Amino acid sequence: MQHFAALLDALTYTTGRNAKLRLIADYLLATPDPDRGWAMAALTGGLDFPAVKSSTVRALMHERVDPVLWSLSRDFVGDTAETASLLWPAPATIDVTPPPSLDEVVGRLSAMTRQSVMRDLPLLLDRLDEPGRYALIKLATGALRAGVSARLARTAFALAFAVPIDEVEEYWHGQQPPYAPLFAWAADGAPPPRTDHLPLFRPFMLAHPLEETEVDLADYVAEWKWDGIRVQLVRVNGETRAYSRSGDDISASFPEMVAALPVDAVLDGELLVRGSHQGGESGGAASFNALQQRLGRKTVSKAMLANYPAFVRLYDVMVLDGEDLRPLPWTERRQRLESLMEHLPASHFDLSPLVEAPDFAALAAIREGARDEAIEGLMLKRRDSPYVSGRRVGLWYKWKRDPLLVDCVLMYAQRGSGKRSSFYSDYTFGCWDGDPDQGADLLPVGKAYSGFTDEELALLDKHVRQNTTQRFGPVRETTRSLVFEVAFDSVHTSKRHKSGLAMRFPRIRRIRWDKPAHEADRIDALRALIKD
Secondary structure, three states: HHHHHHHHHHHOOOOOOOOHHHHHHHHHHHHOOHHHHHHHHHOOOOOOOOOOOOOHHHHHHHHHHHHHHHHHHHHHHOOHHHHHHHHHOOOOOOOOOOOOHHHHHHHHHHOOOOOOHHHHHHHEEEEHHHHHHHHHHHHHHOOOOOOOOHHHHHHHHHHHHOOOHHHHHHHOOOOOOHHHHHHHHHHHHHOOOOOOOOOOOOOOOEEEEEOOOOOOOOEEEEEEEOOOEEEEEEEEEEEEEEEEEEOOEEEHOOHHHHHHHHOEEEEEEEEEEOOOOOOOOOOOEEOHHHHHHOOOOOOOOOOHHHOOEEEEEEEEEEEOOOOOOOOOOOOHHHHHHHHHHOOOOOEEEEEEEEOOOOOHHHHHHHHHHOOOOEEEEEEEEOOOOOOOOEOOOOOEEEOOOOEEEEEEEEEEEEEEEHHHHOOOEEEEEEEEEEOHOOOOOOEEEEEOOOOHHHHHHHHHHHHHHHHHEEOOEEEEEEEOEEEEEEEEEEEEEEEOOOOOEEEEEEEEEEEEEEOOOHHHOOOOHOOOOOOO
């Protein structure tokens, strides 16, 4: 556990990607099984301990530390795990038991129940020093944030053992922590784990943003970039699974799609729900707001299935009847996919159409005119490109439509987490519900924590502290005097917000220090952007 705590501490204070890769790789090489496997599971989000919550930690601290001291310290530090690790009192008796290994920690956390956690968790915390307690709490509560994505951790695995990252991605999703067969293959030269007999996730091919670059349409094909969620349908030996972009199994949320695939295949497409109207560029697809009604549900009611019927708009075919088609060029895979469509039920599958244009300028005009709420922009795919995992330069590009813009007023600010825990970096903003000169109020329309530099963050934090009117725990209400220019992809009706609106992907584009708050936009300007 001490070595894992040291790794977590080093990752937290390391900013460079290559430096993070080297830290993880060195840890994997120096750490024995199964600790290194549990560490990889922790870094990639593969562990869950239901009995331990942040509220558990707070309850333990209230039993051991003055509640006022805890509250003030937590507010100052900005992070529960860090505060608890620093304030945790020394045990009454000296424990000569050595610090637990990561394997022991995972075993004990897994065995804890809601009835036993208040007794058993302190026994682990008493055996650790401050860095160890911090790592333990982060691990146990699922709040492990060290600036490491699952992809970066797997890349570090490939670097450590000099194996291809594509093969790591291929085998990874068929394994369970602590990944003994995977380490045996990569570190000891054992045969690779089998992936052909189970409906396992395959890594998606991804696209680079198209920036100030024109492509020759003789070499590239264009299709719409749909605003749903990327999905992979896998059927092997008659068993079907649906996976999200990150490899999460979402079969339970979309049972009708699992039942609809009649052939053994691995298909790549966009998961959408039917709209209340058919036709148009969207081909009957509803907005992402409608799709959200289905996401994350472990069980789906008959009413939900009827009101938000799902379907998949297919992009590509990766495997068909046991044949791996990924090495083939896009043109050949497209032909195979088109031939497959006649064997798939039209109620649950359709084919993403190609966007025809005589030249790049004409394609740009088509993209600019596409404001259907089910469309994010365009995809440009090289005609001879194989299907390879991750992003490869020059093969696929995403060309998202320009964002919508609106001027909003800062209303509330909340402290961030990790390296931002000392700054008010999460901002809620609103628009005027009428004429502000006639007493109209601001209604919140969105929240964002990106789009500004570190220098701007320092200025924003100072503004929040100097213009606070009320405090609500970690949240501060401000004087409503600062305007943000907010970029967003679309806006939808929402019953969850007082304004009745919800933005899609809001981010701060500019800080309008120069603009008076009463000149910010009104709710009606956003309502006018809602597509029926």
